Amino acid sequence: MNLVEQTIAGIEPADTYFRNRAKERLDMLTMPHWALGRLMDLAMDLAGMTGSMNPKFDNRVIVTMAGDHGVTAEGVSKYPAEVTVQMVHNFLRGGAGINALARTVKADVVVVDMGVAGEIEGVEGHLNFVSRRIRPGTDNMGVGPAMTREEAILAVRAGIEIAHELSFSYSLFGTGDMGIGNTTPSSAIVAAFTGQPPEKVTGRGTGIEDDQFLHKVEVIKKILKVNNPDPRDPWDVLSKIGGFEIGGIAGLILGAASRRKPVLIDGFISTAGALIAASICPASRDYMIAAHRSVEQGHIIALDHLGAKPLLNLDMRLGEGTGAALAMTLVDAAVRILTEVATFEEASVSQANV
Ligand SMILES: O=C(O)c1ccc[n+]([C@@H]2O[C@H](COP(=O)([O-])O)[C@@H](O)[C@H]2O)c1
Numbered sequence: 001m002n003l004v005e006q007t008i009a010g011i012e013p014a015d016t017y018f019r020n021r022a023k024e025r026l027d028m029l030t031m032p033h034w035a036l037g038r039l040m041d042l043a044m045d046l047a048g049m050t051g052s053m054n055p056k057f058d059n060r061v062i063v064t065m066a067g068d069h070g071v072t073a074e075g076v077s078k079y080p081a082e083v084t085v086q087m088v089h090n091f092l093r094g095g096a097g098i099n100a101l102a103r104t105v106k107a108d109v110v111v112v113d114m115g116v117a118g119e120i121e122g123v124e125g126h127l128n129f130v131s132r133r134i135r136p137g138t139d140n141m142g143v144g145p146a147m148t149r150e151e152a153i154l155a156v157r158a159g160i161e162i163a164h165e166l167s168f169s170y171s172l173f174g175t176g177d178m179g180i181g182n183t184t185p186s187s188a189i190v191a192a193f194t195g196q197p198p199e200k201v202t203g204r205g206t207g208i209e210d211d212q213f214l215h216k217v218e219v220i221k222k223i224l225k226v227n228n229p230d231p232r233d234p235w236d237v238l239s240k241i242g243g244f245e246i247g248g249i250a251g252l253i254l255g256a257a258s259r260r261k262p263v264l265i266d267g268f269i270s271t272a273g274a275l276i277a278a279s280i281c282p283a284s285r286d287y288m289i290a291a292h293r294s295v296e297q298g299h300i301i302a303l304d305h306l307g308a309k310p311l312l313n314l315d316m317r318l319g320e321g322t323g324a325a326l327a328m329t330l331v332d333a334a335v336r337i338l339t340e341v342a343t344f345e346e347a348s349v350s351q352a353n354v
C-alpha cells in the first residue's frame, strides 16, 4: 500500500462512545438544556474525534500552504502574482495577518512552499518553513490541465507527510493558504463537485470590481469546458482545476484525520481542499471543523456540500489560516465547557419542571 492508501485506511470514524458520553454530560450541565448551543455541539464533536472526555489542545499549529497559479495569466486577480512569494517572506518575518492572529491564540505558524513561483530567501534553518515545492506554479487551467495526475498525488502526499510529522508535536491543526489567483481554482472545484453554475460560486477574491468579476466567471466557465473534470474522481478534479497548495491542504486534512487530530478548515480555498479530501476519503469529514464563513459567495455552498456549518461569520476574506486561528478560541471554550462546568447533581441545582 502507498502512503495515500495507507492514510485513507487509517482514518476511523469519530468515536461514538466518547461522543455519546460527552453528550450525556453536556445534557446535565447547570444551564437550561443545551443553552451554549453550537459550542456544545463542538464539545461533543471534539470528544468523538479525540476519543477523550478531556482533550488537550495546548499545542496548536496553523499550516499555511503557498502556491502559484498559471491561471493568473487570464486576469482573474486584483493583485500581481509576485505577491505570493512576497507574502511568504512576510509570514516568515511574523508580519502578516495570520501571524498576529496565531499569536492571539498561541498557535505556531508553519509555512509550506508547495509551488511558489519566486525564490524564497533566508529560510535556511528557519524552523517554521517547509519546502515541498512541486514546481514554480501550475499551468494555466484556462487552456489545459493545471498539473499532471502524478503532481496532484505528490501534493496530497506532501500534505499527509507534514501532518504526520507535526502530529508528534501538535494536537490541533488549522489549515491556511496563500496564492494569488487561487479563488479561481477554488470556485472551479466547488462548481465541479456541487454542480452549481460558475456565477453562483464565484466571488471577488482579493477585491475585483464588477467588470473583472464578470470576466472571472467567464474564465471559470472556460476552465470547466476545456478540462471537463470528473467529480467522481478527486485526482482528476485536483490535477485539472486545482492548485499545489490546495492539494497540500487536502493531504494535511487526511493526515490529521488519520491521527485523530481535529482540523479547523479556514476559508474558501481551504474548503476547496476539504472537498478534495472528503472525496478521497469521506470519513475524513468527521475531523473537519468549519472555522468561519468567508465573504466568497461560493463558500457556504461548498460547506453545505460537506455538511459543515461554519462557527464564525466576521466578513473575512483573507485566507492564510486567519479564520482557523480565531476559531481555536472556540475550541478552547468548548473544552472548558465539557470539563469545567458542573452538572445539576454535582452543584445541587434543581432541574427543570416536568
Ligand atoms: O480564505 C478565503 O476565503 C479567501 C477569500 C478571498 C481571497 N483570499 C486570499 O486571496 C488570494 C486569492 O485571491 P485572488 O483574487 O487572487 O484569487 C489568496 O492568497 C487567498 O488566500 C482568501
Ligand SMILES: Cc1cc2nc[nH]c2cc1C
Pocket (backbone or CB within 6 Å): 079, 083, 087, 177, 178, 179, 206, 318, 319, 320
Ligand atoms: C497583500 C495580500 C495578502 C494576502 N494574504 C492572503 N492573500 C493575500 C492577497 C494579498 C494581495
